[in-house]
Amino acid sequence: MSVKVTVDEDACTACGLCYNDECPDVFEEGSDGNSNVKKEFQKGGLDKGEIPDDKKDCAQAAADACPVNAIVVG
Numbered sequence: 001m002s003v004k005v006t007v008d009e010d011a012c013t014a015c016g017l018c019y020n021d022e023c024p025d026v027f028e029e030g031s032d033g034n035s036n037v038k039k040e041f042q043k044g045g046l047d048k049g050e051i052p053d054d055k056k057d058c059a060q061a062a063a064d065a066c067p068v069n070a071i072v073v074g
Helices: 017-022 053-065
Strands: 002-007 027-029 035-037 048-052 071-073
Touching (some): 002 035, 002 053, 017 027, 048 053, 053 071
Antiparallel strands (some): 002 048, 002 071
């Protein structure tokens, strides 16, 4: 099974919590500093993807830590 993950690029403030601290396995810094879904998980753009179930908790921790709620898991 896989889980959908989305980053709202307009809301993202490039704070880096998701890709530096909470879940670098799923998220990476984009060229603009905003969060992107890592290339191996992207489906439909830099901000959308499908991740394996075993990375869901990590991605959810990043979503919970995001100060502007720019990450949606599930």
